[in-house]
Amino acid sequence: MPGTNFKNIGIKYRPIKSELKSKRKVLEPERVIRWPFMKAIREGYKKSFFPKINPYVEAYQFRDNAWALFEESMDGAGDLWMYLIEGPEKIMIIDTGFGVGDLKGLILKLVSDPEKPIICVNTHNHYDHCYGNAQFDECYCSIPELHLMRQKNNAHVWDYLFNEKGEGIWTEFDKNDVIEFVPWEPIGVENGHIFDLGKGYLVECVYITGHTAGQCGYYDHVNRDIFIGDANSCGAPQYEGEPFAENYSVQAKRDQLRLFKPRFDEVNGVFPGHGMIDQPSKALNYLLDACEWVCEHPDWVEEKKTRKHPATGVESVIYTKYIQEGSTLRFNRDNVYYPDDKKDLVLGRDLKAEDYPD
Numbered sequence: 001m002p003g004t005n006f007k008n009i010g011i012k013y014r015p016i017k018s019e020l021k022s023k024r025k026v027l028e029p030e031r032v033i034r035w036p037f038m039k040a041i042r043e044g045y046k047k048s049f050f051p052k053i054n055p056y057v058e059a060y061q062f063r064d065n066a067w068a069l070f071e072e073s074m075d076g077a078g079d080l081w082m083y084l085i086e087g088p089e090k091i092m093i094i095d096t097g098f099g100v101g102d103l104k105g106l107i108l109k110l111v112s113d114p115e116k117p118i119i120c121v122n123t124h125n126h127y128d129h130c131y132g133n134a135q136f137d138e139c140y141c142s143i144p145e146l147h148l149m150r151q152k153n154n155a156h157v158w159d160y161l162f163n164e165k166g167e168g169i170w171t172e173f174d175k176n177d178v179i180e181f182v183p184w185e186p187i188g189v190e191n192g193h194i195f196d197l198g199k200g201y202l203v204e205c206v207y208i209t210g211h212t213a214g215q216c217g218y219y220d221h222v223n224r225d226i227f228i229g230d231a232n233s234c235g236a237p238q239y240e241g242e243p244f245a246e247n248y249s250v251q252a253k254r255d256q257l258r259l260f261k262p263r264f265d266e267v268n269g270v271f272p273g274h275g276m277i278d279q280p281s282k283a284l285n286y287l288l289d290a291c292e293w294v295c296e297h298p299d300w301v302e303e304k305k306t307r308k309h310p311a312t313g314v315e316s317v318i319y320t321k322y323i324q325e326g327s328t329l330r331f332n333r334d335n336v337y338y339p340d341d342k343k344d345l346v347l348g349r350d351l352k353a354e355d356y357p358d
């Protein structure tokens with residue numbers, strides 16, 4: 001789409017009208033396409049909102065049996081989407097947000113049969129995707145994400161959101177609405193693992209790494225929708241010697257996307273963790289195109305910025321390659337490729353959860 005890949009000059013910050021109990025103190029920048037999309041959907045589209053059950057989440061039904069659940073970011077980053085699928089015998093929740101407000105109660109209100117068991121799965125371990133896990137006993141993720149997910153399984157994950165007075169730093173919300181912490185069990189699954197929601201309603205785990213060591217998507221075989229989490233960016237290992245460090249590379253993302261590529265055309269909707277939802281399958285092609293481009297010409301990108309890591313103080317160069325139709329692929333220049341001998345691990349060959357115990 002022409003005209004979408006220009007730089008964010010004169011960027012604005014305007015609120016989007018909402019009845020949510022959270023009030024952002026630090027607004028999201030008005031990114032091209034993404035911001036008007038969010039404004040249109042949130043101010044103009046039919047939504048379900050049950051403030052007595054959960055005043056922090058808006059639910060948008062996009063299929064007969066599936067909802068996109070919107071929550072504002074509590075820490076100054078991008079507002080987020082979680083996804084809910086009601087299968088014939090089981091319910092699946094994909095990501096659990098910040099853990100502020102009763103997500104489980106909302107799920108049971110939205111589905112037709114609240115007696116059905118809930119399967120909780122995560123795309124990755126970041127604060128905005130898994131802090132609500134404490135409402136669920138078991139939470140599934142990819143095997144390379146297990147070590148990061150285990151670090152988030154503690155009662156202090158919310159501490160950084162508040163100042164000394166107990167007020168939200170980036171977003172105003174009631175501290176008492178943080179869910180009670182109950183330890184949950186992270187369970188790692190292989191690339192291609194199938195979840196059965198009953199009567200042949202299958203959802204498949206699809207590794208699309210890079211953003212974290214084990215970021216993955218979930219592919220609903222019936223609606224042919226894929227929920228890709230934060231697949232549009234690449235991060236960097238979080239500590240020295242981190243397992244699966246090779247998975248942060250653009251090349252790893254490219255190689256995993258190539259594995260799924262034969263099925264791109266059958267995909268109906270692409271649903272990321274932030275921004276525009278229900279994108280056509282070509283969004284996957286565009287993402288793969290960007291990865292192919294970066295692997296061929298890593299220095300030919302639209303933006304280059306030096307960034308100091310807020311915790312470690314280590315400087316790295318963050319590159320941004322524009323993806324067609326308004327999205328971007330962010331990556332760390334030091335992390336474009338992985339060593340050849342890691343290929344089997346990156347592709348998940350013979351990766352078994354029991355090989356990565358606590």
Ligand SMILES: [Zn+2]
Pocket residue numbers: 124126211230
């Ligand atoms: Zn993330």
